[in-house]
Amino acid sequence: MKKYTLLICLLIxxxxxxxxxxxxxxxxxxxxxxxxxxxxxxTAVILYEKVVDLGMExxxxxxxxxxxxxxxxxxxxxxxxxxxxxxxxxSNEELQTNLAIANRAIVDKIEPVPESFIEKGxxxxxxxxxxxxxxxCSIIAFxxxxxxxxxxxxxxxxxxxxxxxxxxxxxxxxxxxxxxFALQLRQAAxxxxxxxxxxxxxxxxxxPSNASVDLFVLHEGTKVSILESAxxxxxxxxxxxxxxxxxxxxxxxx
Amino acid sequence: xxxxxxxxxMLSPLWLWAQDDPTLTVSAKKxxxxxxxxxxxxxxxxxxxxxxAPSFEGFTxxxxxxxxTSSSIQMVNGSVTRTTTNSYTxxxxxxxxxxxxxxxxxxxxxxxxxxxEPFDIKVVPDDGSHAAPSGGGASxxxxxxxxxxxxxxxxxxxxxxxxxxxxxxxxxxxxVVLTYKLYTKVPVSSLSVVKAPSYAGFWTKxxxxxxxxxxxxxxxxxxxxxxxxxxxxxxxxxxxxAGKLTLDPxxxxxxxxxxxxxxxxxxxxxxxxFFNDPFFNRNITNVxxxxxxxxxxxxxxxxxxxxxxxxxxxxxxxxxxxxxxxMTELKTNEAFTLTYTVSGTGNIELLQMPEPVFPPDFxxxxxxxxxxxxxTANGLSGTKKAEYLVIPRRAGSFxxxxxxxxFFNPSNGAYQTLSSKPYxxxxxKGRDDEGxxxxxxxxxxxxxxxxxxxxxxxxxxxxxxxxSAFFGSSAYYVALLxxxxxxxxxxxxxxxxxxxxxxxxxxxxxxxxxxxRGRLKRAAQFLKEKDQDKxxxxxxxxxxxxxxxxxxxxxxxxxxxxxxxxxxxxSVPDELTQQFVDTLNSCEFARFAPGxxxxxxxDLYQRGIEVISxxxxxx
Numbered sequence: 092m093k094k095y096t097l098l099i100c101l102l103i104x105x106x107x108x109x110x111x112x113x114x115x116x117x118x119x120x121x122x123x124x125x126x127x128x129x130x131x132x133x134t135a136v137i138l139y140e141k142v143v144d145l146g147m148e149x150x151x152x153x154x155x156x157x158x159x160x161x162x163x164x165x166x167x168x169x170x171x172x173x174x175x176x177x178x179x180x181x182s183n184e185e186l187q188t189n190l191a192i193a194n195r196a197i198v199d200k201i202e203p204v205p206e207s208f209i210e211k212g213x214x215x216x217x218x219x220x221x222x223x224x225x226x227x228c229s230i231i232a233f234x235x236x237x238x239x240x241x242x243x244x245x246x247x248x249x250x251x252x253x254x255x256x257x258x259x260x261x262x263x264x265x266x267x268x269x270x271x272f273a274l275q276l277r278q279a280a281x282x283x284x285x286x287x288x289x290x291x292x293x294x295x296x297x298x299p300s301n302a303s304v305d306l307f308v309l310h311e312g313t314k315v316s317i318l319e320s321a322x323x324x325x326x327x328x329x330x331x332x333x334x335x336x337x338x339x340x341x342x343x344x345x
Numbered sequence: 346x347x348x349x350x351x352x353x354x355m356l357s358p359l360w361l362w363a364q365d366d367p368t369l370t371v372s373a374k375k376x377x378x379x380x381x382x383x384x385x386x387x388x389x390x391x392x393x394x395x396x397x398a399p400s401f402e403g404f405t406x407x408x409x410x411x412x413x414t415s416s417s418i419q420m421v422n423g424s425v426t427r428t429t430t431n432s433y434t435x436x437x438x439x440x441x442x443x444x445x446x447x448x449x450x451x452x453x454x455x456x457x458x459x460x461x462e463p464f465d466i467k468v469v470p471d472d473g474s475h476a477a478p479s480g481g482g483a484s485x486x487x488x489x490x491x492x493x494x495x496x497x498x499x500x501x502x503x504x505x506x507x508x509x510x511x512x513x514x515x516x517x518x519x520x521v522v523l524t525y526k527l528y529t530k531v532p533v534s535s536l537s538v539v540k541a542p543s544y545a546g547f548w549t550k551x552x553x554x555x556x557x558x559x560x561x562x563x564x565x566x567x568x569x570x571x572x573x574x575x576x577x578x579x580x581x582x583x584x585x586x587a588g589k590l591t592l593d594p595x596x597x598x599x600x601x602x603x604x605x606x607x608x609x610x611x612x613x614x615x616x617x618x619f620f621n622d623p624f625f626n627r628n629i630t631n632v633x634x635x636x637x638x639x640x641x642x643x644x645x646x647x648x649x650x651x652x653x654x655x656x657x658x659x660x661x662x663x664x665x666x667x668x669x670x671x672m673t674e675l676k677t678n679e680a681f682t683l684t685y686t687v688s689g690t691g692n693i694e695l696l697q698m699p700e701p702v703f704p705p706d707f708x709x710x711x712x713x714x715x716x717x718x719x720x721t722a723n724g725l726s727g728t729k730k731a732e733y734l735v736i737p738r739r740a741g742s743f744x745x746x747x748x749x750x751x752f753f754n755p756s757n758g759a760y761q762t763l764s765s766k767p768y769x770x771x772x773x774k775g776r777d778d779e780g781x782x783x784x785x786x787x788x789x790x791x792x793x794x795x796x797x798x799x800x801x802x803x804x805x806x807x808x809x810x811x812x813s814a815f816f817g818s819s820a821y822y823v824a825l826l827x828x829x830x831x832x833x834x835x836x837x838x839x840x841x842x843x844x845x846x847x848x849x850x851x852x853x854x855x856x857x858x859x860x861x862r863g864r865l866k867r868a869a870q871f872l873k874e875k876d877q878d879k880x881x882x883x884x885x886x887x888x889x890x891x892x893x894x895x896x897x898x899x900x901x902x903x904x905x906x907x908x909x910x911x912x913x914x915x916s917v918p919d920e921l922t923q924q925f926v927d928t929l930n931s932c933e934f935a936r937f938a939p940g941x942x943x944x945x946x947x948d949l950y951q952r953g954i955e956v957i958s959x960x961x962x963x964x
Contacts, residue, residue: 113808116806117805117808120806120808124801127801128801142806142808143811146811147808148810149807151801151802151805151806152808154802155801158798158800158801159801188799193798222814222815222816225816226814229816230821230824230828233825237829237831237832241835241836241839244836245836245839245840270816273817274816274817276814277816277817280812281812281814
């Protein structure tokens, strides 16, 4: 009997919690902002962390956390949160600016592999909008496509029907593109395929074992892509294309 | 060696020469220490010429050759022996360890060349304890009678060098005064520093008080023994890094003047005894002695990290900090002077002055920094001044913020921060600052003062559950589905409307004949009544209305042209079209040209009935 009461209590609490999580999160967010403005960055970080613990996320939250960590001079954590926010909204200019500044504060400077013209264009296009914005874009494109289709099917004058055909085609392409972009960004946001190095200095190994050859040295704050992971080791790639193995514990994936 | 004994013998008619073969012998020490001076003597028992000295490899020739000659004639049992000795003396000094061979020397005696035996000298390292033979013996004319072998020794208890630090442990940057003192019980003359300490890891400043060229002497008791002490050197050192830093010893050379007492009985020479009489002050031996100070380890503590102020720049000591400004109200392009002064005890020469931050519209010249130091018992003290000459270029109200100066006070082991006053500076527009002048234009580029991250985002955080994306959510699919449904609905609606429109056209078509006949009936009535106007109106309406309904032409677009065109489209025979158009034309003509005959009206009526019935068959 007692168990059930406890369960019911828990359910009620959790139900209330879900409703109130948002409100609590917003209050803590505001308090954290106030702490940040007052220069109490440690307090700000703790409060922001509480919002994250509620299971909430958003660009402003991660961005502000990044700022608070930056001010604490914990650059790897700052980069971690900026990158996390950037996954949600790659188009945010403030994020890009602060990430660039934070990246200047870390040890490793890696020349990225130059992308081909098409890849670059593709990536640039994708970063115009956030994932959600692309989703909305696809809906609008779909609506316009249907309207154009209607025009094509039902217009009496031949000119209007031609207009309907071509604009319809255009909106269909736009729809397809935005669906692909939204899908890719969602995929990126859902999987933890990147990480920030958190250990001050770490040797990248040639195979997933401590006895293997040291390939190169990475320092905290460097971003890596996780290609595979098994047995506590991650196969990683850095921006210049070098590949190696690092222990899982040396990084924080996002 | 320089002994000369001559025996005179009177009236000897027979001189018997008993002379050995001429030889060249050498005498020298077999073993010497590095830095030791010693003599090498080549002796020949005959007169000769062209003495050739060997090259003394491994040694420095300090003096020589000094030549001396002695001769003696002996007469024993009637035989007379005459002995001549020519000696060539070199003063050498060994400068490195090892065994060195001294080659043969040669001398020409009556046409034959005699040579000496080569020999080895071993040079051993200097153990530091030996008293180098003083510059007596070999060194030139002021030579004295003392020899290496019977030099008196000066014990380390009688004469030694010590370094006295002001403290045994210090913080990094803290001043420590080192005093090098010579303790002696014997008179000492001509001091010279052979090797100064290197002071690795220290900042140093010599603060020896050498005014007047005399050393400060005093009496000190060490273990109950009275010594005369003299300060040889006084140095302020400030360690630059933490750890146990070793200070090298200092090495000095001095000449101790020692009374020779024990030498007396050894001297068998009456002349020597005579000359060494106290009246001649010959019983003082000058002994050259090398003294090495003790080396000691200074324990250097690093400055505590806790509570280290941000403005701390390495100053250690006890300081005062103040600032001064000569005016706070001025006009543009006038200059004012801002002075920051640090004074106190500590390493004032290494001190870094805090730098104020001036408003960007101020032109600031590099500060003039003046330092004055005094030597006190505790080390250095003094004053450091930084004078800034500042010229405001823009009118307005500016603030030069307070400047902080921090230092570590080793006496209480804590950091202290002193702050200057902030200054409010009122700058009025000067006469020169009206366009022109120094500045052609008041425009200037924006000055970027710093680089920082952008500020945080405030307002609605737009929180949402983690890992939720609009794309792929049910809401997204619902939205797409709703759009699709709306599209289908719209499509059906449009189709229906079109159908309805078509339906109305069909009705009109069906009812056209009926309507036309009704109108024609009324026209017939007007014809009977001979009401021309109404008849034509009715006829015209009957014809136009019929053809419009029949062909599905809207009333607004109705005209002769559209009628004939549409009829052609619907493949109405040309003659019928012509007939219909003619009838319409004549109707319209008659309508706007009144006064026509009754027969004409009748004829038109008949023609109207005819074309309508004809058209009814075709359409």
